[in-house]
Structure formats: structure tokens, C-alpha cells
Amino acid sequence: MISVYHYMSVAAILFAMGTYGVLTRRNAIVIFMCIELMLNSVNLTFIALSRHLQSMDGQIFVFFVMTVAAAEAAVGLALMITFYRNRDSIDVDDMNLLKL
């Protein structure tokens, strides 16, 4: 029988991988994708627990997470386009205007 722990373990692995990606990759879009990966791992946890607890709340949360992710995608990608237009790159190492 597949327990809630199985799902959560998978989610944990995916989350850790997403973290690793965010911390190592330089390409802003890939980082963005890694964040989506982390969000999805959390979504999986939510739905697994929602199922386990026989409640609808977790799934509603996932719904909102998706909404936020969509909004984030729209704004984030617009930001990247703007940045690329100005600096000809979307390498996060070039995003150093805050550094003296």
C-alpha cells in the first residue's frame, strides 16, 4: 500500500533538487524553473496530506499556489525580458547593481 510517507519522500527529494538548482544555476530562467519544481514538490505534499486527512483544504491551497505561480511566471518572465533587453544577458551574476 502506498502511504502518505511515500509521496512525501518523493516531494522531499524533488524539493532538495530544486534547492540545489536554485543555488547553483546561473541562468535566471533555469532558476525560475527550479523554483517551480520546488513549488510543485510542495503541492504534492499538500495533496498527499489532504488525501490522507480526508480534507479539501490542502487541495484548495494547491489551487492558490498555482495561481501565485502563474502570476509569478508572468511577472518574473517580464522582468527577465526587461533585464535581457538592458544587459544582453540573463545570467544572475550580471544582476549586481546592488553591489557597490
Add this chain to the structure above:
Amino acid sequence: MYDKLWLIPFFPLLGCIINGLLGKRFIKNEKVIGAIGTGAVFLSFLVSCKYFIQLLGDSVKSHENIVASWISVGNLQVDWGFLLDPLSALMLMVVCGVGSLIHLYSIGYMHGEEGFYRYFSYLNLFVFSMLMLVLGNNALVMFVGWEGVGLCSYLLIGYYIEKQSAGDAAKKAFVMNRVGDFGFLLGLFIIFWTLGSKHGVWTINFVEISENAHLMSGDMMLGAGVTTVATLCFFLGATGKSAQLPLYTWLPDAMEGPTPVSALIHAATMVTAGVYMIGRMNVLFAMSPTTMFVVAMVGALTAIFAATIGFAQNDIKRVLAYSTVSQLGFMFIAMGVGAFTAGIFHLMTHAFFKACLFLGSGSVIHAMHHALHHAHLDDDAQDMRNMGGLRKKMPVTWATFGISCLAISGLPFFSGFFSKDEILWWAFASTRGSMLVWGIAVIAAFMTAFYMFRCLYMTFYGEQRTNPKAKDHIHESPWLITLPLVVLAFLATVGGLIGIPHVLGNLLGHIPNKLEHFLAPVFEHSQKLHQIEAHGSAATEFGLMGFSVVVALAGIVLATIMYIRNPELPGRFTAKFSQLHRAVFNKWYVDEAYDALFVNSTKNLGIFCWKGFDVKVVDGIVNGVAKLVGALAATLRHTQTGLFQNYALTMVLGTVVMLAIFILN
């Protein structure tokens, strides 16, 4: 009846505020500003007159008028209260009367000056402070006035703000007064604390202090009576304000201010505040013979010391300044020997003739200045060596100046004669007096007569030593200047008649000593209580009187011989005693000594605090902290890479750690 006393200081305050706030931008017109300033003081004078007359006909001689509560903390209750008694009433008349004359004079004298409005604003403020000093019913209100007049003195000495010497003189006056004020406050604290803690009378009200002073007669402090210590402290305050040894050096320098200021503040009113203060606290002073002796000795020494310096000064105002110091010495002699009435009497007559002298010198300076200015010369307008023979050119000034010289020298029937003679008599015959004090005072009186007439002769007689180019431009001053001169000269002549000594009064047909009678409610009590009285036969008194007249005449005659008959004589004397002359001319090097003793040591201490302590220790700590932070930041800035992933890494690690702590717990 006496509930409008606050009006007296109110008018000058109002004038000060109006002129100070609106004078520069809105009023501008000199005549209006002058009228406001003079009018304010004159209104005070009218109110003072009303109350003075009212007090004359009143059987109760002491009236308090509480306007508002000021400080109310525990046992300390201080009110904005005014006290009208014969002493303060007389002072009111002097301050407001002389004050309004000098305001009037100032309109003419200060004509065309840059800060005309500022001048009148300060002058009004001064009168206000002086009236607070005089009227205050407790020591704290008096202290407000005491500090206020010091401030105004500072402002007015430094009136010519573009002159370095004026600024220095102002600072000097302020600092020296501060030394005295410290004594005043200390004395006040001692009295307040002793009366309060030992006898349960928590008060700084003058009337209450006087009533309860006898309680302190047995109290000791620092091996001496409390009253002795306290009154010595008060006297220190008086020496500062009234320019006595050792704190007199600021007064001659204060002549940097405009001449009417010298007349009002540094001759007629402010510098007499110390005398007034002793009069106000006569009960305390009478309790301590030691203090009284110190006061008399300091007064006598000051009188003769300042007189010697007056011999050799060439600046007309400086001669008058040293004369003022000397005359203040006389007043302190009077206070010291218990002749309170005589002291106040001399204060009053001195206000008349010295104000007249100062205003006369101002008139001369004014004329000289215009003439020299007209002729485009840079000669010193105050140096008597540039004057001479002004009698014909300025007859009114000459006449009034001469009358005042006669008065200050103490020639019979001029005001100075009565007051000075009374002091000398008391110094000789009082239970608190001594031959020593009397002897010094007589010598000082002789010297006074000599140098005052030297001044008169050098200015108005002899050949005209003014540069020929400017000679013909010297004219008599306008009426705004001469009118106060005439009034003051008149007062200097007849002002003494209110205090004719008993012996003389008896001789002339039972003329009472009106002043003594008037002031008796203030002084009589303490004089009787401590057996302070002048006793001696009428013959002795007449003898002394005659002697002092002879002495004064001798001074005048000597001056006449030296400066009229044989004008080359002073030069020969100077050549013969060149060492002595130089010492006197340089004021016995007192300023230099003070510089060496106090000023430089203080300065060195300051320099040490600055370079040794402030720069090295304080700045060292501050800079060290800054450097430490800088070094720390230089190390830590390596963590601030500007790369967001490093920040994200830190964030993740932080979250991990927090989660780990949460789990492990």
C-alpha cells in the same frame, strides 16, 4: 493700593519687545524708536513717582505685590513678587529718572548708528532687568534682574560688534560678573539652607529673611558664623557687579560701549546693584562685624587704588571709569561701617553727578568725533591730549561738567559734599569704623578732587590741542544731549539737600535729614540691634567736615597749579618718576597679572583638555570605534558579494538550522 507695581518693569519690557521685534523691519524711523524707548522708561518713571509719593504719605512702609507663583517645590515657594519699601522706592526713582534722561540723550547721541533699534531694545531690557533687581521681593527675582543686567551690560559693551576690543571687553565683563554671581548664589543657598534645615523657615523672601535672621546668630559654619560666610559670599557677588577689588578690571574696559551706556549702566545704576544688595540684606551684614570690616576695607582699598590709576589715564572715559570704581569704593566703605543710609545717599548723588559727567564726556566725544570725521582725521576722539580749550566751544557741556566735578570733589553744598561727608564721618566715628578706613578714604577724596579737575582742565581749559584742521568744526551738541546734562547738573547741585547732616541742619535752623528719616524703616532696626551708630561731638563732626573740604580744595588747587599755571609741570613729574608713571599708566599691571595668574592658567588647562584629553582620549575613542567598525566591515564585506545565490544559500542554511533546532527539540 500697591497692586500695580508690576507696571513699573512692564513698560520697559514692552518697549524692548516692540523695538527688538519690529524696529529693524517695520518701524525703522529713529524718532519713533527713540520715542518708544524713552517713553517706556518715562512711563515707568511716572508710575514710580506715583508710588513714591504714595509711600511718603503712608504709615506702613513695606508693601509686597505678588503677581504670580513661579516655583513651588516642596518647601521652596518662590513668587514673582515685588517689594516696595523706602529703599526700593528711592532706587526706582534713581533708575527710572536717570534712565529716562539717558534714553533721551541717547536719541541724540546714537543718531545715525547702524543698530539704533537694537540699542534701544537693549537699553529698555536693561532698565527692565534693573527694575526687577530693585523691586524683587525675594532673592531669586533679584537674581533674575542681577543676571539680566549682566546680560544687558554684555550686550551693550559689545554694541559695536565690528570692533574686536568691544567684543573682548564684553566677554571680560561677563566672565568677571559670573565669578561674582557664583558668590551670590552660594550665599543665597547657605542662607536658605541654614534657615530652612536648622530653624524650619524655608524662605528666600527678603522680608522673611530679615525677620528671621536673628535665629542664625549662633550657627557656625567652616569655623565662622553662618552669617559671616554667607555675607562674604554675597559680598563676592557685590564685588563682581560693583567692580570692587579684586574683580574691578572689567569696568574700565566696559568703556568700549557707547557713552550713554557707560553713564547708565557703568556709572549710575547697574554697578550700584552690589551696594543696593548689601542695603537690602543689611540685617544679615550687620550681624557679622567681620564681613562689615572686610567690606569697609575692600571699599577703602578700591577707592584709593582706582584713584591712583585715574591720575595717569588720558582717555576721558577711562578717567571717569576709574573714578566710578573709586566712588563705588566709597559706597562700600559706607556699607562696611554701617552707614547704610549714607551709602545709599552717595549711590544716589553719584548717580546724578557721574551720569552727568559721563554724558558730558559723551557730548565732548560726540563733538570731537564729528569734527575729526569732518576733517578726515584719525585722531582719538576720546583722548584728552587732543582736547583742551573746549570751554568756549561747548559752554553748556563745560558748565555742567564743571558743576559735576565740584560735586564729586565734595565742595560744600553740592550733592557730593553731603553724601561723602556723611561717609567720612561714619568711617571716623562709627562703632564699626576705624581711623584706618577714614584715613584712606580722605586720601582717596583728595585724589578724586585732583584727577577730576585734571580731567576738567585738560578737556576744557588751556590751549586747544586739537588738530587745527578739525578745530573749527567743534560745536555744542544738540538740545537732546544738553537737556539731560542740564537736568542732571541741577540734580547734582541740589540733590544733596535731602540728606543734610544733623549738625549742619541744626546750625541752619532745624532742617531735618529727610533721607535718613525716609530710609529709617529699612536700616534703623539692624543698626539699633547691633549698636551701630556714629557717636562724637558736633565739634568733631564740624572739624572733620572742614578738614575734608580743605582736602578737596587742596586737590583742586594742586590740579590748578599743575595744569593751568604751569602746564609743563606734569611732564617734568612724569619724566622724574617715569617708572612709577608707567606702572600707574598701565594700571599697576593688574590686567597683566590676572592674565598671567588666571587667564593663562585657565587657557592652558583648556588647551590641555583640548589637545591632551579631547583630541587624544575622546577623539581617540571615537576614531578608534570608527576604525574598528571599518576594519570589521572590511572583513564582512566579503560576504556581501552582490550575488543573489550567496544570499539564497545563507537563507537556506539559516532555515535548515532553525528547522534542525525545531526537530531536535
Add this chain to the structure above:
Amino acid sequence: MEIIFFYLVALVAVVSGFLVIRCQSPVNSALGLVNTFFCLAIFYVMLHAPFMAAVQVMVYAGAIMVLILFVIMLLNLGTEARKRYTHGIVWSSLASLLVLFNVIYFIKRGRVTGAEGDITTFMVESVGHTELIGKAMFTEFLLPFEIASVLLLVAIVGAVVLAKKQV
């Protein structure tokens, strides 16, 4: 049977996730991510949440990934420079491993309680998942739902403003 299927899907999901973080080309990463999303959708179905699975496929795998790929194409991004790629890798590995251990330990140690709600498998199958979600969404969670709509509006406006030619 089911557990084998689960492990299979989990393996695909993890490998796809690994591809996301390791591929040089962003396009390949994107394809790996799409693969992961599909795997998650399968998990949702297995968890009796068919509506969520549908949304996952449509919103994530469809809309968002298309948007990302569109941007990648638009910016014509090539592969990352090799030497820059290795920067900070040790610390990052450590950090993510710590995260993994933390979470696994957390899961292992934690006690998930039993059923609390009344949404049983039977109920989901008889009433329908979509209806249940709809009821919860438009009754209990109406206000957050409306706020989410405002959020989306703001995001649209922001995106338009940012992507305009003159910023």
C-alpha cells in the same frame, strides 16, 4: 502492482528533476520540468484528485511551461558557460543535502494523525472531485479566491508594464 507503478513514476519524476538541474541547455531543462509535472499529475490521479491533475497539466505543463519555453526561444538562449557553471557547487550541494535530511527526518519523526475531514474516497467518487473543490472554493474560501483574482490582475498589469519597450 500499484506500488511498483508508484516507484516507476517516482523514478521518472526524480530523474526528470535531475535533468532540470543538470542540463546545460535551458530548453532541455524545460522539457525535464514538463516531464516532472506530468509525473506529479499522475500522482494526483493516484491520490484521487483528478481535477488537480487536470489543472496541473493544463496550467503548469501547458500554460506556464509554454510561457517559459516561449521566453527561452525569444531570448535565444544558448548553453551556460561551463566554467561559471561549477561555481559554489560544494556549498550548494551541502545545503540541499541538509535540506533533504532535515525534511526526511521531519517526515520520519513526525506523526501524521488519522482522518479528520469527511471527504472519503467513496464520496469523491460518488459526488465528484470537481464539485467538491467548487463547493469548498466558493463557500469557505470565497474571499481568498477573489483576492487571488486581484493578484492575477496585478500580475497581468505588472507584466505588461515591465515588458513594454520603454521602461
